[in-house]
Amino acid sequence: MEPVRHIEGRAIPFGLKNVDTDLIIPARWLKTISREGLGRGAFEAVREDPDNVFDQPDFVGAPILVAGDNFGCGSSREHAAWALLDMGVKAVIAPSFSDIFSGNAFKNGILTVILPQEQVDRLLEVAATDPISVDLESQTVTTPFQDRFRFEIDPFRKHCLLEGLDEVGLTLARDAAIAGYEAKLGAEKPWLVHGTDLAA
């Protein structure tokens, strides 16, 4: 995965509350067996309106999305993160995110930044006319107008994003610990593994 350090550019102001992953990418786009090309279906229902924010020339390909509370709620579809990536979005700023979406975003190198509603409101205002800058190392969001908002992030996630680490590879290196757990499980709860034995 590409390391994530500093993201700067125009930010799409889309402050609607409770944006669900069906709105980010409708189900009919989930029939793909690839991760690519989903940007075409992103926010399809919103983009039916010719004046929608996503298709304004200033915001096409913008690397940042400023969003409303509870962004990414609903379905676990990782296609929502893939669709945002395909649009060019590398960071989303919102007052809160659904648990599953923020995990999916993280695993695809999209930085999710949580800031209080009033700071998000300020960024929505700035985004309409000017670029925004997000720095992961210093955990800050800044604007050309001297706004400087600090955000919190899980240290493990920060480390993985900065280094571009592959989580599956990291866990596979813990093979001995997993094997130890499995041995204990088989001894203490044999009923848990016998019922599904493929040879049975």
Added chain:
Amino acid sequence: MSSRPRTLYEKIWDAHVVERRDDGTCLIFIDRHLVHEVTSPQAFEALRMAGRKLRRPELTLAVPDHNVPTTARVDEAGNRIPILDVESAQQLAALERNVEEFGVRYFGATAREQGIVHVVGPEQGFSLPGTTIVCGDSHTAAHGGVGALAFGIGTSEVEHVMATQTLLLQPSKTMEVRVEGDLTPGVTSKDLILHIIGVIGTAGGTGYVIEYRGRVFEDMSVEGRLTVCNMSIEGGARAGLVAADDKTFAYLKDRAFSPKGDEWDQAVAYWRTLQTDEGAVFDKTVVINAADVEPTVTWGTSPEDVVAIGGVVPAPESFADPSKQDAARKSLDYMGLVPGTRMEEVEVQNIFIGSCTNSRIEDLRAAAAVLKGRHTAPNIKWAIVVPGSGLVKEQAEAEGLDKVFTDAGLEWREPGCSACLGMNPDKVPAGERCASTSNRNFVGRQGPGARTHLVSPAMAAAAAVTGRLTDVRELVG
């Protein structure tokens, strides 16, 4: 392990910690992994590209559900009928190739056991109390109804579980939803969970695992508990739990993958310890008075937009939060509803009885009880009943429920996710309304422009009879 009183969630979590990091992140062992065709192809592909295998294929069960049409799957000669939609057919073919290549147990589209993954898991005894269960689908929360810690994951996590049989997770906060008193006649588990979501809001459970507690849940069938836990995610909680009890054990005994013989007794002895201890502390408690719950419907495009069937469409100005007012205006515009309209005056043209929330035998019985000897109203254009699995379908047919539905003018279909989401041929036309027993009323969920009103199976049946949202208690009881 510490001797301080623990919640049910904490007990299951502690029993699955492989390793704990200094920052609190834990490597958690996953006992059961359910796989369907939509969120798995990219995970299998990533394994293939990295030359990786499934660590524990026997703990994995795959079944197609989202894409499969619910019309006949084999012709009279017994040959499989091809799926017309090219992309759906490709996705199904990809799953069939992948389970073969990676050695995963599979109930294919024409298998007797096929069905919606969240109906199949418990009914096969694959989902057991005290286990960790994941699936690339947010409604995995359903399996909490048998006392399992079950939650939806994204495709990268699907890949992680396939390769390592673990997930890296931060512990969740715990929320108790305590329901006091008893539900009144005609009020079901679906009404209760819709009411609960209305109280806590769609973000209320974010970061939490909910445990549903109180006599209502003890009295509730396992099917009802699966319905309640299923919609925990609509309240923002990744998982919901109801502690397993004798009802759970009776439900699971002798199922295909349930423990057998002495091992069954060992399992039950362990499962009995999986109760929240006296004195255990929840991070948050929400108390609901069961007597306040009426048959409940949704008016908007978020599952928190609920109102009792006797109520009216709310005015956006009635919400304190300005962003909620804005969302309500957009919702009402999409739904084509005017504030002050009585919910019982809202006409529907479509009826969907099915989905992982409400397609089990008890749900079909509840709908059939209302529909028996009645017929759909003239304004109903499309009404389908979609059993959750082949086994549910067999049971329903043995009880003659299929005949009740078809006599009443509803179609009786093959198992699958169907009209819950617009991925297969079952869709609601733009601008039309559907009284639906599914779980999400999001914009475009049942098809572009479709207007969804979430209801219980009995309420969907009542709407079928009258052609409008209806208090089922006026028809029966």
